[in-house]
Amino acid sequence: xxxxKGLRVAVEGNEILKGIDLEVxxxxxxxxxxxxxxxxxxxxxxxxxxEEYAVLAGEVNYNGKNLLDMSPEDRACDGxxxxxxxxxxxxxxxxxxxxxxxxxxxxxxxxxxxxxxxEFFSLVKGRLKLVNMDEKFLSRSINEGFSGGEKxxxxxxxxxxxxxxxAVLDETDSGLDIDAxxxxxxxxxxxxxxxxxxxxxxxxxxxxxxxxxxFVHVLVxxxxxxxxxxxxxxxxxxxxxxxxKEAA
Amino acid sequence: xxxxxxxxxxxxxxxxxxxxELFETNLDGSRESAFHEVRKKAISAFADLGFPxxxxxEWKYTNVAxxxxxxxxxxxxxxxxSKKTLNKLVxxxxxxxxxxxxxxxYDRELSNYSAKPKGLGVERLKQVLQGRPALSxxxxxKLAAFEKEAFTALNTAFTHDGLxxxxxxxxxxxxxxxxxxxxxxxxxxxxxxxxNLIVAGKGSQVRFVExxxxxxxxxxxxxxxxxxxxGENAVVDHIKLQEENTESYHIxxxxxxxEQRSVFTSVNIDLGGAIVRNNLNVRLSAENCNSQLYGFFMxxxxxxxxxxxxxxxxxxxxxxxxxxxxxxxxxSRGVFNGKIMVRPDAQKTNALQSNKTLLLTNDAAIYAxxxxxxxxxxxxxxxxATIGQLDDEALFYLRARxxxxxxxxxMLRYAFAIDVFEKIKIAxxxxxxxxxxxxxxxxx
Numbered sequence: 261x262x263x264x265k266g267l268r269v270a271v272e273g274n275e276i277l278k279g280i281d282l283e284v285x286x287x288x289x290x291x292x293x294x295x296x297x298x299x300x301x302x303x304x305x306x307x308x309x310x311e312e313y314a315v316l317a318g319e320v321n322y323n324g325k326n327l328l329d330m331s332p333e334d335r336a337c338d339g340x341x342x343x344x345x346x347x348x349x350x351x352x353x354x355x356x357x358x359x360x361x362x363x364x365x366x367x368x369x370x371x372x373x374x375x376x377x378x379e380f381f382s383l384v385k386g387r388l389k390l391v392n393m394d395e396k397f398l399s400r401s402i403n404e405g406f407s408g409g410e411k412x413x414x415x416x417x418x419x420x421x422x423x424x425x426x427a428v429l430d431e432t433d434s435g436l437d438i439d440a441x442x443x444x445x446x447x448x449x450x451x452x453x454x455x456x457x458x459x460x461x462x463x464x465x466x467x468x469x470x471x472x473x474x475f476v477h478v479l480v481x482x483x484x485x486x487x488x489x490x491x492x493x494x495x496x497x498x499x500x501x502x503x504x505k506e507a508a
Numbered sequence: 509x510x511x512x513x514x515x516x517x518x519x520x521x522x523x524x525x526x527x528x529e530l531f532e533t534n535l536d537g538s539r540e541s542a543f544h545e546v547r548k549k550a551i552s553a554f555a556d557l558g559f560p561x562x563x564x565x566e567w568k569y570t571n572v573a574x575x576x577x578x579x580x581x582x583x584x585x586x587x588x589x590s591k592k593t594l595n596k597l598v599x600x601x602x603x604x605x606x607x608x609x610x611x612x613x614y615d616r617e618l619s620n621y622s623a624k625p626k627g628l629g630v631e632r633l634k635q636v637l638q639g640r641p642a643l644s645x646x647x648x649x650k651l652a653a654f655e656k657e658a659f660t661a662l663n664t665a666f667t668h669d670g671l672x673x674x675x676x677x678x679x680x681x682x683x684x685x686x687x688x689x690x691x692x693x694x695x696x697x698x699x700x701x702x703x704n705l706i707v708a709g710k711g712s713q714v715r716f717v718e719x720x721x722x723x724x725x726x727x728x729x730x731x732x733x734x735x736x737x738x739g740e741n742a743v744v745d746h747i748k749l750q751e752e753n754t755e756s757y758h759i760x761x762x763x764x765x766x767e768q769r770s771v772f773t774s775v776n777i778d779l780g781g782a783i784v785r786n787n788l789n790v791r792l793s794a795e796n797c798n799s800q801l802y803g804f805f806m807x808x809x810x811x812x813x814x815x816x817x818x819x820x821x822x823x824x825x826x827x828x829x830x831x832x833x834x835x836x837x838x839x840s841r842g843v844f845n846g847k848i849m850v851r852p853d854a855q856k857t858n859a860l861q862s863n864k865t866l867l868l869t870n871d872a873a874i875y876a877x878x879x880x881x882x883x884x885x886x887x888x889x890x891x892x893a894t895i896g897q898l899d900d901e902a903l904f905y906l907r908a909r910x911x912x913x914x915x916x917x918x919m920l921r922y923a924f925a926i927d928v929f930e931k932i933k934i935a936x937x938x939x940x941x942x943x944x945x946x947x948x949x950x951x952x
Contacts, residue, residue, distance in 0.1 A: 308908050309907075309908070310904060311904075331907070331913070332904060332907040332908050333907045333908075333910050333911055333912050333913065333916075335908075336907070336908055336909055336910035337910045341908075342908055344905065344908075347905070348899075348901045348902050348904075348905040350899075350902045350905065350906075350920070350923065351923065352922070352923025352924065352926040352927070353906075353919055353920070353923045357919075358906070358909070358919075359909075361911055361915065361919065362906075362909040362910045362911050363910075365910050365911050365912060365915065366910040369910070401923075402905075418909065422909065422910070
């Protein structure tokens with residue numbers, strides 16, 4: 261599904277990613293861990309299409325397409341989804357208007373019929389339950405006045421509505437209490453299937469107790485220094501990142 | 509000696525004065541009306557005033573010179589418009605109390621008053637001048653002072669048709685009253701002097717919608733005066749929607765007078781026009797008045813849109829709230845001048861003012877000037893002006909969910925001004941307007 265080869269990326273002239281190779285297939289959950297400043301969020305944002313990140317070298321193939329040539333909206337329409345680390349507050353745009361527009365733009369891109377108000381409502385109603393959100397959320401402005409936990413649940417709610425093929429969760433666990441973390445993990449686990457793939461970017465192992473990964477990669481100073489299975493995450497939790505840094 | 513052939517020496521003031529003489533001779537019977545004396549005073553006021561130039565502080569950023577170069581023609585024959593043309597423009601749900609003027613002349617065929625409640629007077633100015641001189645003498649030209657404002661003076665001198673609405677005491681008008689001023693400049697560069705008068709009696713309620721549309725390309729000039737008298741304890745909503753074509757000129761003076769405990773809400777929307785100037789003056793002339801002024805303007809190309817508002821707190825315990833928002837694209841210019849006067853007697857005044865503008869290009873500009881003049885000591889007045897650009901983070905967030913960049917940008921621009929649109933209490937109008945504005949925001 262996703263093949264990253266030799267990806268080098270700079271932000272404001274500083275090289276952050278210094279040669280990333282990664283392959284993610286359908287049905288897999290990959291965790292990307294690493295200390296602060298290692299480039300985890302940069303990787304997530306480059307995949308989502310943020311324009312202030314300059315790709316210096318390398319390629320990213322997504323379902324046979326050159327991902328780096330695609331606009332952020334086309335990536336989303338082709339099934340890529342990033343859960344934001346810092347979801348943006350947008351006063352004046354209601355959640356329902358936002359999601360209905362997004363869903364119908366994606367459907368239009370795929371040559372599908374647009375949903376009418378009733379069809380849309382019955383679709384989102386079920387997905388709201390998945391993350392314990394009330395219908396009132398739909399009439400609120402996007403993330404405006406939401407608590408930290410509500411913002412992250414909202415990201416997973418959007419993921420549930422848009423049903424991506426590849427979801428990148430950028431530090432979705434940061435700042436969550438254990439109850440909110442469980443809700444988020446439950447949502448993600450419910451959406452996990454043999455047809456889609458998930459990349460979980462996180463600083464801490466805690467989330468991985470609830471979303472169990474198939475693969476764990478450790479990012480240190482812009483390269484993947486080590487890869488393994490879920491046990492690698494446990495070792496990182498016990499021993500910290502220093503041993504990986506030294507080995508690298 | 510051939511002065512009019514020399515473009516540089518064309519004297520607009522003289523030309524308008526000469527036109528008044530011509531206009532007078534064509535007035536027939538209505539020349540004998542009492543109002544004609546007002547006309548004569550107005551033209552003589554104009555003769556003294558002349559046209560404003562940017563040297564005049566009130567016109568510093570708005571140069572009317574391009575308007576004065578043209579020899580416009582006042583229409584004498586009605587332009588025939590089909591129902592089909594009208595139906596394209598008329599807002600759905602607003603056709604029940606509808607008065608239509610084309611190039612300043614009333615169009616009986618296109619107008620409709622099927623929902624007019626008993627007792628409500630909706631009449632042509634022409635008939636009021638002839639048939640109800642007492643009413644016209646009491647209100648017409650009494651609110652909009654022409655002594656100091658050249659365009660008001662010209663309108664008063666030349667006006668002969670328009671809409672008068674008299675809401676009797678205690679009458680609640682359910683359906684909004686709509687007046688559409690249409691301009692058709694296919695055969696001539698027309699000049700019209702639309703005149704609207706709304707008198708809301710004690711304890712009455714009325715919503716009045718004033719729209720300006722072009723039915724053709726080509727330059728024309730609308731010089732508008734609207735007078736609104738809000739009686740004691742009355743509730744008046746005034747919505748002015750200006751969508752002239754972008755070759756044309758629109759100068760409008762709206763004068764509001766509020767009696768005690770009255771509530772007045774204005775929503776002023778400017779989407780069109782080459783040079784637009786709105787003077788909206790509200791006088792809170794008794795205690796416990798509530799006045800809400802909202803505005804939205806959108807410019808593109810080389811459009812110039814100027815909103816001057818003046819809230820005159822003359823008496824104590826009044827509240828005013830003002831919010832104007834603009835989105836400027838291309839090389840367009842916006843002006844917002846919000847004057848609030850708190851007179852010595854107006855203790856316990858509470859006045860809020862806010863003006864926010866979104867500039868979409870580096871070439872667009874806004875001149876924003878709050879102007880507070882406070883002569884009472886126990887008052888609460890606040891004002892603020894901000895100028896900003898679209899939030900890139902928000903734009904990326906929407907795009908990352910599959911929304912095309914133009915649609916995402918339109919959503920954010922619309923959201924920026926949504927608190928103005930929400931103040932339009934007529935749902936049908938709000939929805940149609942939302943769709944129109946959203947489509948426009950997508951294109952720019």
